[in-house]
Amino acid sequence: MERYEIRLSGSGGQGLILAGKILAEAAAIYEGLNAVQTQSYGPEARGGASKAEVVISDGEIEYPKAIELDLLLALTQESCLKYSSDLKKGGILIIDSSFVKELPKGDFRIYSAPINEIAVDKVGKAVVTNIVALGILTKISKVISEDSVKKAILARVPKGTEELNMKAFDEGFKAGEELLS
Amino acid sequence: MENDSSGQIRMMQGNQACAEGALAAGCRFFAGYPITPSSEIAEHLSVALPKLGGKFIQMEDEIAAMGAIIGASLAGMKSLTATSGPGFSLKQENIGYAGMAEVPCVVINVMRGGPSTGMPTLPAQMDVQQARWGSHGDRGVIVLVADSAQESYEQTIRAFNLAEKYMTPVILLLDEIVGHTTEKVIIPERSEYEIIDRKKPDLPPDKYLPYRETEDLIPVLATFGTGYKYNVTGLCHNETGFPTNDPAIIGAQIKRLTDKIIIHKKDIIRNRMVMLEDAEIAIFAYGSVARSARSALAKCREAGIKAGLFQPTVLWPFPEDDIREVAGRVKGFVVPEMNMGQMAREVERACRRDTPVHRLNRVDGQPITPGEIVDLIKGVV
Amino acid sequence: MFNYLEYIRESNFPHIWCAGCGDGIILKALIRAIDKLGMSRDESVMVSGIGCSSRTPGYMDINTLHTTHGRALPFATGVKLANPDLKVIVITGDGDATAIGGNHFIHAARRNIDLTVLLYNNYIYGMTGGQCSPMTPVGSKASTAQHGNLEPSFNTSGLAIAAGASFVARTDVYHVQQCEKFISKALQKKGFSLVEIMTPCPTAYGRRNKMANPVTMMEWLKDNMVPVAKYDKMTDQEREGKVSAGILCDIDKAEFTAEYDKLIKKVRTE
Structure with missing residues (x-):
């Protein structure tokens, strides 16, 4: 696979950096690809703009940051408007429909789902919004297998939260299926 | 382990x-x-x-x-x-x-x-x-x-x-x-990989001089608690480790602190040379910028530009002799840095103005992209 | 007569201290205390900062570490934590410990790390020429307080107690037996122990404050150091110009390096 660039964006505290690490580990450890994950955040631990980037390739990854996005996840209106112009032609934009009301224009495919609502209503905890997003992203992008992402989630999340996180992933994955059908 | x-x-x-x-x-x-x-x-x-x-x-x-x-x-x-x-x-x-x-x-x-x-x-x-x-x-x-x-x-x-x-x-x-x-x-x-541990004194405590001048200019400091009672100070000191005001001893000590690194620089300095053999333009880059440079290198070669990379893994002592050698066979250096040109100055100094050095500086907290380096090289070539 | 020569580095003499300085008295008291306790000098380290007091280790035949200004306690913390079997003695002065090194002083006491700190309090920066320190009394003159010092001074011992020290005592070089006794107690204490020792500086402090004669300064110590039990009963008016002397704090509590060893045991068996 040639270089595939993913950016996960939203605000600080939404677990995007963890989600980025999980994606990178899924690709590098469980799929045998190369992956690098970088992050960018403001000085504050909560709130503020936050993004995590994952670059996946079967070759060497020299430049570690994303330049032309294959996939953008935007959980906030601000991040959606700020970053959608970095998407490459025909790229994928996944947005949280509860927060992103103004849709950007461009030559890309938009997938809209109430990601945070799914976490709260169907899984029962807002804290797993990032994992729900991973489920949707996995289904829509098809870059990494469902199995690898699940393994990477289980290796990362705190003990005792495995079931919760698997449910979150499955709900996201299901939402992704609906978006594609 | x-x-x-x-x-x-x-x-x-x-x-x-x-x-x-x-x-x-x-x-x-x-x-x-x-x-x-x-x-x-x-x-x-x-x-x-x-x-x-x-x-x-x-x-x-x-x-x-x-x-x-x-x-x-x-x-x-x-x-x-x-x-x-x-x-x-x-x-x-x-x-x-x-x-x-x-x-x-x-x-x-x-x-x-x-x-x-x-x-x-x-x-x-x-x-x-x-x-x-x-x-x-x-x-x-x-x-x-x-x-x-x-x-x-x-x-x-x-x-x-x-x-x-x-x-x-x-x-x-x-x-x-x-x-x-x-x-x-x-x-x-x-x-x-090798693991190096500091030398231990090979003389008994009564004959031990922590800062005795040796051929390699490197002192042998005993570990506290091993029977060697000696003095450690930030003041200029003689071979016993005690302060001194003797200009001859002070001068020799301070000179030795520089010399002990310089005489061993061949052992210390390590550079990574990428595609420099036939290069007409050399990128000097280190740290994360060297990654951008390697991406840029591939793009330059695709475009038919003979670029190479000089990547120091040791910044100090500065690989002056190696830069000088490369400078003799390229038309110019490109030095991308996330500062106002701190190492470019050193490259310029090593080139002694014989080879032009082109700077690329970013100080806005953003990485230097491969594209920026490619653009600069195209402009230079 | 006690043979001090065994404990000193004779080749480093004559010392740098002025005539009438009390620092040599402390050096001798420390040597006697170490001798009586039978401490191993191979397994002891003296760490100091910068200033007249901090030159003390250079004269002792022991492992010695003369560090940067104010930083003796962090260096000593590293030595002690790396090898808790070493006995670590810190020599510092009022400027070194309470001005530039004030933060380290508070935190070393808070950690209750097993260090014996001898703080030579001479009210002044002697080595650099008589500038005022955080211990210079209000109204006293110094080369940087020529019109008289305006700033109230620290209660250094009180600060150490409040911060969490195990043992705190104040003494002076006139009452030399008490000085030796307190040093000895501090050396035996497991935990952060401080002995604040009042010592005269006729050159930098005395000359500017009508006590140029070393004898006058010694007499001042004799007349104004008051046993703490007596001091506690005095009125504020009676306390004017007096300094309390005695053991101000002596408690047993968890010591940092011992707690660290317990932590290592715990995480290694988990």
Whole structure:
């Protein structure tokens, strides 16, 4: 696979950096690809703009940051408007429909789902919004297998939260299926 | 070995790789103070060190952390501190002390933008001259730099080896991108790397002179508590370690502090040369910018431009002779840096104005992209 | 007569201290205390900062570490934590410990790390020429307080107690037997122990404050150091110009390096 660039964006505290690490580990450890994950955040631990980037390739990854996005996840209106112009032609934009009301224009495919609502209503905890997003992203992008992402989630999340996180992933994955059908 | 994980492939941040590399090098003491973007090194070692019987301490400030690792080193432990920009400034007096008293230790500085509080979470390479000249006084320094998590691991081991071999503080520079990029690290087998421990005195205590001038100019400092009662001071001192006002002894001592690095520079300096054999234009890049440069290199070659990369993994002592050699066969150097041209000055100096040096500087906390380097090279060619 | 020569580095004499300085008295009291306790000098380290007091280790035949200004305690913390079997003695002065090193002083006491700190309090920066320190009394003159010092001074011993020290005592070089006794007690204490020792500086402090004669300064100590039990019963008016002397704090509590060893045991068996 040639270089595939993913950016996960939203605000600080939404677990995007963890989600980025999980994606990178899924690709590098469980799929045998190369992956690098970088992050960018403001000085504050909560709130503020936050993004995590994952670059996946079967070759060497020299430049570690994303330049032309294959996939953008935007959980906030601000991040959606700020970053959608970095998407490459025909790229994928996944947005949280509860927060992103103004849709950007461009030559890309938009997938809209109430990601945070799914976490709260169907899984029962807002804290797993990032994992729900991973489920949707996995289904829509098809870059990494469902199995690898699940393994990477289980290796990362705190003990005792495995079931919760698997449910979150499955709900996201299901939402992704609906978006594609 | 209790933490044997050799041969494994692991995903880790540059910062974590530094911590793991330190443990592999035999580091058993860390003192630090929280600062972005280096804190993960401390956090990781706070978990790992006690499990190996080592010690981690969060000190009251950056200055204290530097003092504590010097004390711990004299008590026989390989010691590390990690910091970033403002903290690196605060540590300088005691880094100078370690240089003067010739106490081995390692200081990792994960560079962020400055001056002052600057850009705590954004990358820069603005401390490369501070690493060289940050402490007052004159002495030789060893400064390493890493461009990836893998290299962070390996360079941390090398930093400890050089510190123990040359009895000096060694500085390892990462930038925020390297510190916070998570990627594959292949943990080397123990047989794949060397571990150097400082020399022990070979004379009995009554004949022992800690700062006796030797052929290699490197002193042999005994560990406190091993029967060698001697004095360590930041004052100019004679071979016994006691202060002196004798100009001849002072002059020789200060000169030796520079010479002990310079005479060994061939052993210390290591460069990575990529496609330089037929290159017409050479990129000089280090740290995360070297990664951008390697991407740029591929794009240049695709476009038929003969570009090559000179990537130092040791910034100080500066690889002046090697630059000079390359300068003789290329039409120009391109020096992309996340600062206002701190190392470009050195490249210019090494080229002695015979070869043009083109600068590319970014100081806005954003990485230099491969495209920017390619554009500059196209403009030059 | 007690043979001090065994304990000193004779080749480093004559010392740098002025005539009438009390620092040599402390050096001798420390040597006697070490001798009586039978301490191993191979397994002891003396750490100091910068200033007249901090030159003390250079005269002792022991492991010695002369550090940067104010930073003796962090260096000593590193030595002690790296090898808790070493006995670590810190020599510092009022400027070194309470001004530039004030933060380290508070935190070393808070950690209750097993260090024996001898703080020579001569009210002044002697080595650099008589500048005022955080211990210079209000109204006293110094080269940087020529019109009289305006700033109230620290209660250094009180600060150490409040911060968490195990043992705190104040004494002076006139009452030399008490000085030796307190040093000995401090050396035996497991935990952060401080002996604040009042010592005269006729050159930098006395000359500016009508006590140029060393004898006058000694007499001042004799007349104004008051046993703490008596001092506690005095009115504020009676306390004017007096300094309390005695053991101000002596408690047993968890010591940092011992706690660290427990932590290591715990995480290694987990």
